[in-house]
Amino acid sequence: xxxxxxxxxxxxxxxxxxxxxxxxxxxxxxxxxxxxxxxxxxxxxxxxxxxxxxxxxxxxxxxxxxxxxxxxxxxxxxxxxxxxxxxxxxxxxxxxxxxxxxxxxxxxxxxxxxxxxxxxxxxxxxxxxxxxxxxxxxxxxxxxxxxxxxxxxxxxxxxxxxxxxxxxxxxxxxxxxxxxxxxxxxxxxxxxxxxxxxxxxxxxxxxxxxxxxxxxxxxxxxxxxxxxxxxxxxxxxxxxxxxxxxxxxxxxxxxxxxxxxxxxxxxxxxxxxxxxxxxxxxxxxxxxxxxxxxxxxxxxxxxxxxxxxxxxxxxxxxxxxxxxxxxxxxxxxxxxxxxxxxxxxxxxxxxxxxxxxxx
Numbered sequence: 001x002x003x004x005x006x007x008x009x010x011x012x013x014x015x016x017x018x019x020x021x022x023x024x025x026x027x028x029x030x031x032x033x034x035x036x037x038x039x040x041x042x043x044x045x046x047x048x049x050x051x052x053x054x055x056x057x058x059x060x061x062x063x064x065x066x067x068x069x070x071x072x073x074x075x076x077x078x079x080x081x082x083x084x085x086x087x088x089x090x091x092x093x094x095x096x097x098x099x100x101x102x103x104x105x106x107x108x109x110x111x112x113x114x115x116x117x118x119x120x121x122x123x124x125x126x127x128x129x130x131x132x133x134x135x136x137x138x139x140x141x142x143x144x145x146x147x148x149x150x151x152x153x154x155x156x157x158x159x160x161x162x163x164x165x166x167x168x169x170x171x172x173x174x175x176x177x178x179x180x181x182x183x184x185x186x187x188x189x190x191x192x193x194x195x196x197x198x199x200x201x202x203x204x205x206x207x208x209x210x211x212x213x214x215x216x217x218x219x220x221x222x223x224x225x226x227x228x229x230x231x232x233x234x235x236x237x238x239x240x241x242x243x244x245x246x247x248x249x250x251x252x253x254x255x256x257x258x259x260x261x262x263x264x265x266x267x268x269x270x271x272x273x274x275x276x277x278x279x280x281x282x283x284x285x286x287x288x289x290x291x292x293x294x295x296x297x298x299x300x301x302x303x304x305x306x307x308x309x310x311x312x313x314x315x316x317x318x319x320x321x322x323x324x325x326x327x328x329x330x331x332x333x334x335x336x337x338x339x340x341x342x343x344x345x346x347x348x349x350x351x352x353x354x355x356x357x358x359x
Contacts, residue, residue, distance in 0.1 A: 001248055002247045003165065003245075003246050003248060005044065005230070006043075006044060006045065007044070007045040007162070008044055008045070008046055008047070008163060008165045008167060008246075009049060009154055009163045009166045009167070011048075011049040011153075012048065012050045012236060013150070013151075013169055013170050015170060016028065016032075016169050017029050017032070017050075017052045017236075022055060023055060024084075024087070028236075028237065030091055032169075032242065033088065033092055033095075035242040035243055036048065037097055040129075047134065047157060047163070048088075048099075049134045049135070050084070050088070050133055050134070051135065051150050052080070052084050053076070053077045053081040053084050053135060054073060054077050056080030057079040057080025057081075057083070058080070063075060074138065074139050077139050081101075081103070081138075085101045088133055099132070100125055100130050100131070100132050102121065102122065102135075103134075103136070103137035104134060104135075104136060104153065105137050105140060109156055109270065109271065110274040110314075112267070115267055119160050119161065123161070126161075134153065136153055151217050152216070154220075155221075155224045155270060158229050159229065159266035159267065159269065159270055160266070160267070164230065165231070165232065166221075166230070166231045166232070167242065167245055168221070168233045168234070169241065170214075170233060171235065172235055173187050173235045173252060174233050174235070174251065174252040175217070175218055175253040187253060190254050190256060191221070191225070191253065191255045192258075193222075193226075194222050194226070226258050226259065226269075227257075228257045228258065230255065231257075232245050232254050233252060233253040233254075233255075234250065235250075235252070264329075264354055268327050271314040272316065272324070272327055274314050275313075275314045275315055276307070276310070276313045276314065276315065277306075277307045277308055277334055278305070278306040278315060278316040278318060279304070279318070280302070280306055280319070281297070281301045281303060281319060282302075282303050282320065283319070283320065284301055285297065285300075285301020286301075286319050286325055289301075289357060290325065296350060297328060297348055297349050297350040297355065298346070298348050298349070299337065299342065299343050299346040299348075300343060302341045302342065303320070305338050305341065309334050310330070310333045310334075311332050314327055314330075315328055315329075315330050315349075315350070317350070325357060325358060326356055326357035328351075328355040328356065329355075331347065331351060332347075
């Protein structure tokens with residue numbers, strides 16, 4: 001069976017479009033653009049999340065060792081982003097397709113208003129048949145402000161735009177049940193739910209040029225599939241990989257989508273790193289929240305506020321062992337939450353509509 005998705009996010013890793021010498025692989029980029037153009041001509045909407053700015057920068061300028069890694073990365077990314085987007089623009093132009101550049105930081109996902117502004121921007125681009133090319137703004141994103149890598153960013157964009165599928169292109173055929181270099185290791189072709197603990201057999205080694213390894217990819221893929229979006233992890237260095245994935249004619253890893261979540265819950269689901277406050281709840285509240293019945297977080301079940309927060313911020317909800325139960329949007333600030341802690345008949349700290357549970 002082939003996959004007939006209407007809206008697809010395609011994430012291209014730096015290891016797919018970078019040669020062994022650290023310079024851009026323009027032939028590979030051209031081949032991927034040809035496939036994306038063919039997919040778009042079928043009436044599908046395509047959003048591209050592409051790494052590769054630093055590699056593009058490296059092809060234009062030589063940096064001496066006297067600068068630290070962060071400064072060097074900023075320099076290469078700033079110069080390289082121009083070249084990367086020009087490369088895409090030129091190649092897509094050959095198919096009469098317009099593309100646009102969208103640079104984002106983690107801050108853009110923390111605030112609901114920023115988030116909606118970004119979503120509106122991407123929607124209007126799609127309405128005008130433009131392919132948005134999204135990348136992290138490496139020029140201003142440093143250390144704690146950075147996404148884990150572009151896999152995390154692609155998962156966020158897939159959720160934001162209610163995409164039906166996310167295709168993550170790496171330089172391996174998928175997720176293996178052992179070390180890919182060893183004989184006997186095979187690609188896990190289908191993953192359903194969160195039944196697999198990838199850390200037991202996925203190597204923690206990172207790709208030569210990318211920031212995130214397979215553990216990151218697996219975690220983000222599971223989270224995205226749990227929100228109702230299919231995720232495919234495939235080898236972007238193979239010819240015709242995108243069309244083959246959509247035709248289901250190549251070995252790769254597919255995470256089967258499970259439930260559909262509302263747009264607000266999708267935003268909250270990906271916001272753990274943006275969470276400011278933390279509240280601890282008792283076993284009774286935990287049971288109520290994780291039951292099949294829709295429940296809001298009431299103050300009566302809160303035992304203590306562990307980290308401060310303001311009204312409208314994302315907060316972490318943890319159990320008595322400080323294990324994460326879920327994330328939610330605070331209806332009021334930490335001060336009022338402390339005042340209401342353990343009390344009955346006070347209004348919910350997190351309404352069910354703004355509550356995302358890990359369970």
